[in-house]
Every structure is written in structure tokens, then in C-alpha cells.
Amino acid sequence: MRREKWRWIFIGGIVFLAIGLLVAVRIIIGPFLLAFALAYLLSPLVEGLEKKGLGRRMAIAVVFVGIVGALGVSLFLIIPVLYSELAKLTFVLPQTLHEIEHAIQNVRTQFQDSGLPDRVALVVDGHLGQGEEWVAAKLSWFLSTLPETLASLTFYILSPILAIYFLADWKNFESSFMRLIPQKWRLEWQRLWQDINHVVRRFVRGNLVVAVIVGVLIGIGVKLVGMDYALLIGIISGLSDLIPYFGPLIGAVPVLLLALTKSPWVVLKVALVILIVQQLEGNVISPKLMGDSVRLHPLWIVFALLAGGELAGFWGMLLAVPFAAVLKVIIRHIYLRLVSPQV
Numbered sequence: 355m356r357r358e359k360w361r362w363i364f365i366g367g368i369v370f371l372a373i374g375l376l377v378a379v380r381i382i383i384g385p386f387l388l389a390f391a392l393a394y395l396l397s398p399l400v401e402g403l404e405k406k407g408l409g410r411r412m413a414i415a416v417v418f419v420g421i422v423g424a425l426g427v428s429l430f431l432i433i434p435v436l437y438s439e440l441a442k443l444t445f446v447l448p449q450t451l452h453e454i455e456h457a458i459q460n461v462r463t464q465f466q467d468s469g470l471p472d473r474v475a476l477v478v479d480g481h482l483g484q485g486e487e488w489v490a491a492k493l494s495w496f497l498s499t500l501p502e503t504l505a506s507l508t509f510y511i512l513s514p515i516l517a518i519y520f521l522a523d524w525k526n527f528e529s530s531f532m533r534l535i536p537q538k539w540r541l542e543w544q545r546l547w548q549d550i551n552h553v554v555r556r557f558v559r560g561n562l563v564v565a566v567i568v569g570v571l572i573g574i575g576v577k578l579v580g581m582d583y584a585l586l587i588g589i590i591s592g593l594s595d596l597i598p599y600f601g602p603l604i605g606a607v608p609v610l611l612l613a614l615t616k617s618p619w620v621v622l623k624v625a626l627v628i629l630i631v632q633q634l635e636g637n638v639i640s641p642k643l644m645g646d647s648v649r650l651h652p653l654w655i656v657f658a659l660l661a662g663g664e665l666a667g668f669w670g671m672l673l674a675v676p677f678a679a680v681l682k683v684i685i686r687h688i689y690l691r692l693v694s695p696q697v
Contacts, residue, residue: 389516395558396421396517397524414521418514432585439583446615546687553679560640565595568635575627576609581620583612591628595635597671600659602632650678 376383396417403413520527535543569592577584587609594605606628613624650658655675662674 385510385512386516388510388513389520391558392513392517393520393524395555397521398555400521400524411522414518418518422514435585436589439586443583443586443612443615542687542691546684549683549687550680553683554676557676557679561596564635564640565592567639568592568595568631571631571634572609572628575631576613576624579620579623579627581613581616581624587612587624591631597668598655598659598675600663600671602628650675650682654678 399417400410400413403416404410408416532540532543569588572591573584573588576587581587590608591602591605594601597604606625609628610621610625613621655678658674658678659671662670662672662677664670666673
């Protein structure tokens with residue numbers, strides 16, 4: 355009993371120190387977290403190649419050569435187009451802001467000359483002014499933060515390399531972690547871990563595939579209706595679609611603001627494209643590829659998204675649903691353990 359007590363004290367101390375270290379170096383922790391996520395998602399693929407007779411190192415090499423090759427070809431095709439779109443946007447956006455400001459000023463002048471009561475005209479004029487400031491602020495923020503965001507992504511180039519190291523020692527990590535758990539609980543932990551793996555991997559892989567499909571469809575759709583920046587719009591739409599329920603709305607805001615650089619008529623056509631693709635996703639694509647992957651009630655999903663957004667912003671919303679699914683699995687196992695000790 356005394357030995358087990360010291361075991362938990364030791365584990366608690368290690369966890370406490372680890373959390374403190376992660377908080378201190380949180381600026382550089384992103385690539386490591388992404389590398390761990392890559393290793394976690396690719397581990398079954400590597401193990402599948404191992405079962406076919408390849409050594410682990412060779413299996414890892416085959417997986418990463420394929421991924422790096424596909425990624426290299428994609429970047430070779432995407433980066434020049436994306437750079438061209440960003441350069442064009444930098445040139446067009448100031449002119450668009452001026453045109454929007456001029457249009458709002460015309461509307462405000464018409465309201466002032468319309469003969470409406472002074473208080474009504476004053477209220478309308480005030481709201482139009484606020485709308486003008488909001489649109490200008492959002493467009494300026496989008497333009498100023500986009501290059502910085504894209505530049506920061508280059509820091510994550512290390513992630514695939516780090517993922518190789520994670521994968522090489524993945525089984526050692528699992529066995530080392532298992533040894534921290536008392537012998538009498540290991541079988542129960544293995545069952546719990548299998549259920550968590552099933553839920554998380556199914557949700558993440560399904561969401562990634564759906565997001566890619568949505569991004570491609572919206573990019574093609576806006577191109578067909580005459581909108582510029584199709585690649586940029588496709589990337590924004592795909593990334594935002596990773597957030598359930600609210601993601602399409604979040605992604606639609608910058609996309610429609612981009613459409614304003616063309617004309618209000620193009621805004622309507624782009625909005626129609628987004629609506630059609632989202633209907634396809636909700637009624638055809640997601641049910642086929644994901645089904646009910648997390649098996650959470652929609653009310654709980656919305657609550658998790660709102661709570662995640664309140665606690666951690668964008669990343670909180672992105673991780674809220676898989677976290678809620680994992681929490682459900684853990685609570686279910688605890689409940690079964692309490693009501694049926696033999697389970």
C-alpha cells in the first residue's frame with residue numbers, strides 16, 4: 355500500500371512538472387502536438403504494413419515517402435497560385451474598401467434627404483456608419499493577419515520529421531505508459547483506450563476527408579460563378595468546415611467579404627454556392643463518410659462547441675467535439691465499472 359501511494363505521488367509530480375513545462379514553452383509546443391497527432395493517426399497504417407511483412411522502419415518510410423511526395427506535388431501546384439491570389443488581393447482590397455465606403459456614404463445621403471423624421475434618420479445613419487466601420491475593420495484584419503498566419507504555418511514543417519520519431523517508438527510509448535498503471539487496472543485501461551481510439555480516429559479521419567471535399571467543391575463552385583481567389587476560398591472553407599455546425603458560418607464570413615471585392619451580385623452567387631455545398635455535405639457527404647461517428651446528441655455537440663469557443667477560441671471549438679466524445683466514453687466505462695464490477 356505504501357509503495358502504491360508513492361507511485362501515485364511520483365506520477366502526480368511528473369504530470370505537474372510536465373504541465374508547468376508545457377505552459378512555459380507553449381509558443382513552440384504546436385509542432386510537437388501536430389507531430390503527435392500525425393503519429394497517432396498514421397500508426398494504424400504503419401501497423402498494417404507491418405502485418406504484411408515490412409519492418410517497422412520500412413513501413414514508416416513507405417508511409418512518409420508517399421505523404422511527402424503527395425504533399426510536395428500539392429505545394430508545387432498550390433503555392434504559386436496562392437501567392438498570385440494574395441498579391442492580387444493586396445492590390446484590389448484598398449480599392450474595394452474605398453468603393454464600399456463610397457456606397458455607404460451614398461445610402462446615408464439618400465436617407466438624410468428622404469424626408470424621414472430626424473430621429474429615425476439619425477438612428478439609420480448611425481447604424482450605417484457602424485456597418486461601414488465593421489466591414490472595413492474585418493477586411494483590414496483579414497488582410498493583415500493572413501500573411502502572418504500563413505508565415506507561422508512554416509514553423510510546422512518540423513512536424514512530419516518529429517512524427518517519424520514518435521512513430522518509431524510508438525509501441526515503447528504505449529508500453530511505458532501502460533506500466534504506470536497498476537496491474538489490476540490494465541485490462542480495463544486497454545478496453546477504454548481501444549474505445550477512445552475508435553471514436554477519435556473515426557471522427558478525425560472522417561472530418562478531414564469531408565473538409566477536403568467541401569473545400570474542393572466550394573473552390574470549384576466559386577470559380578464557375580466567376581469569383582477570383584478560388585484556391586484561397588477553398589482553403590478557408592475546408593479549414594472552417596472542420597468545426598461542426600458553426601464552421602460553415604465562420605468560414606462564410608471571410609469568403610463573402612472576399613466576394614465583395616467583385617460585386618454584390620457575385621456575393622449572392624458565392625452565397626448560393628456555399629449553401630448548395632453545405633446541403634450536399636449535411637445530407638449526402640457526411641452521412642456516407644462518417645455516419646454517427648461520435649454518437650453525441652446535437653444539443654451536447656452545440657454545448658461543447660460553445661464551451662470550447664468560450665474557453666479556448668478557435669482551437670477550443672475545433673477540439674470540443676472529439677473531447678466531448680472521449681469524455682462520454684470515459685464516463686460510460688466508469689458507469690459500467692460501478693454498476694457491473696465484473697465488466
